[in-house]
Every structure is written in structure tokens, then in C-alpha cells.
Amino acid sequence: MSIAIYPGSFDPVTFGHLDIAERGAKVFDKVIIAVMVNPHKNPLFTIDERKELLREAVKHLPNVEVDSFTGLLVDYAREQNAGVIIKGLRAVSDFESELQMASLNRHMYEAAETLFIPTNHNYSYLSSSIVKEIARHGGPVADLVPKHVEAAMREKYSK
Template sequence: MRIAVYPGSFDPLTNGHLDIAERGAKTFDKLIIAVMVNPHKNPLFTVEERKELIREATQHLPNVEVDSFPGLLVNYARENGVSAIIKGLRAVSDFEMELQHATLNRRMFPEAETLFIPTAYNYSYLSSSIVKEIARHGGPVSELVPPHVERQLREKYGIAR
């Protein structure tokens, strides 16, 4: 069985993230979308909330599991029989950082390849930070995130529909 992991903070999940997940799910027998636990970040959504938002968005993908992990991605990958790490790329600036991570991950865990999937052009400008900034000011995010994520963003920021 070919298992891939798609790691990220997903705070919140965007349509760009979902695009990468759907494409990864077509390529692998099992795709684990893994929410990284970073104690140095102050996320809007808890890990459990993010996992639930992802589960709802990917319920149409039967080979997708949602999980979370602290620590090193390579340790998680090793423990879960992962043979590929999926990373979405929006721009050249993403590539530089992700290539560095991929090289380090390969050095620590050569059994897993890192696969870069370019984000669909209509999501190339999209990030969770941008989505949160727009939502925080009551701006429209309906084309940027799944509907249930939009509802949760509005609830978090106390913005009526």
C-alpha cells in the first residue's frame, strides 16, 4: 500500500489545501492529512477543530485520514509507514523553503520521497494567513474556503452573516 502524508498547519483549511489533498488522494492508496502541532504558534483554531474542519471537507475522499502530530515529520512518517510526503507549492518562494525541508527530511528518512504539487493557478495567491485577515475584517472568503470553514471563521471572529 502506498501511503502519503500531507502535513501542514491548516489554520484554516483553504480551497488550495483541499485541491492538493484531492490530487494527492488520486495518486496514493492512502493519504494522511496531518495537522502539525507547533507550540510556538498561536493558531486561531485548535488542533481538534482543524482536524474536524478537514474531515468534513474531505469526507468525499474515502482514502483520506486526518491526524495530528507533534515533533518531527520524519518520525511521524516512519511510524505510519509513509513512503511520500506531499507539499503544495504556490510560488518560487515556497519552493526554496520546501526544498530545504525536503533535503533535510530525506537525509533523516531516505525511505520517503517528497513530492511537490503546484497549486492550481486560481489558488496560487491563497494562504491561511490571508484568509484569516480577510475574514477578521468581515471580507468575503466564500471563494477561498469550503462553506463550513467560512461559517467557523465568521463564528470565531463574531461576524454575523
């Protein structure tokens, strides 16, 4: 069975994230979307909230699971017996840092390859940070995130 890990903060999940998850699900028997704790980010949603928003967003993909982890991605990949780490690329600027991480991950866990999936051109401008900034100021995000995510963001920012 081919198992792939798709890691990220997913704060919040966007249509760009879903594009990568859907495409990964066509290639691998099982894709685990792994929500990671990133101490360098100040998340809008808790880990549990992000997992629930993701589960709702990928419920149409039977071979996709949602989980979370702390620590090193390679340790999590090893625990899950994953042979592939999926990384989405929006632009050339993403490639340099992602290539560096892929090389380090391969050094620490040779059994896992990193697969770069370029995002659909419709989402190449999209990031969770931009979506949060737009929503924070009451701007339209319906074309950027699933409906349930938009509602959750509106609720968070109304408090």
C-alpha cells in the same frame, strides 16, 4: 499500499489545501492529512477543531484520513509507514524553503520521498494567513474556503 503524508497547519483549511489533497488522493492508496503543531504560529483553531474542519472538507475522499502529530514530521511518517511526503507549492518563493526541508527530511528518513505538487493557478495567491486576515475584518471568504470553514471563522471572529 502506497501511503503519503500531507502535513500542514491547516489554520484554516482552504480550497488550495483541498486541491492538493484531492490530487494526492488520485495518486496514492492512502493520504493522511497530518495537522502539525507549529510553535511559531498563533492558531485561530485548536488542533481538534482543525481536524474536524478537515474531516468535513475531505469526506468525499474515501482514501484520505485526518490525523495530527507533534515533533518531527519524519518520525510521524516513519510511524505511519509512509513512503511519500506531499508538499504543495504556490509560487517559486515556496520552493526554496520546501526544498531545504525536503533535503533534511530525506537525510533523517531515507525511505520517504517528498513530492511537490504545484497548486492550481486559481489558488496560487491563497494562504491561510490571508484568509484569516480577510475574515478578521469581515471580508468575503466564501470563494477561498468551504462553507463550514467560513461559518466556523465567522463564529470565532464574532467573539
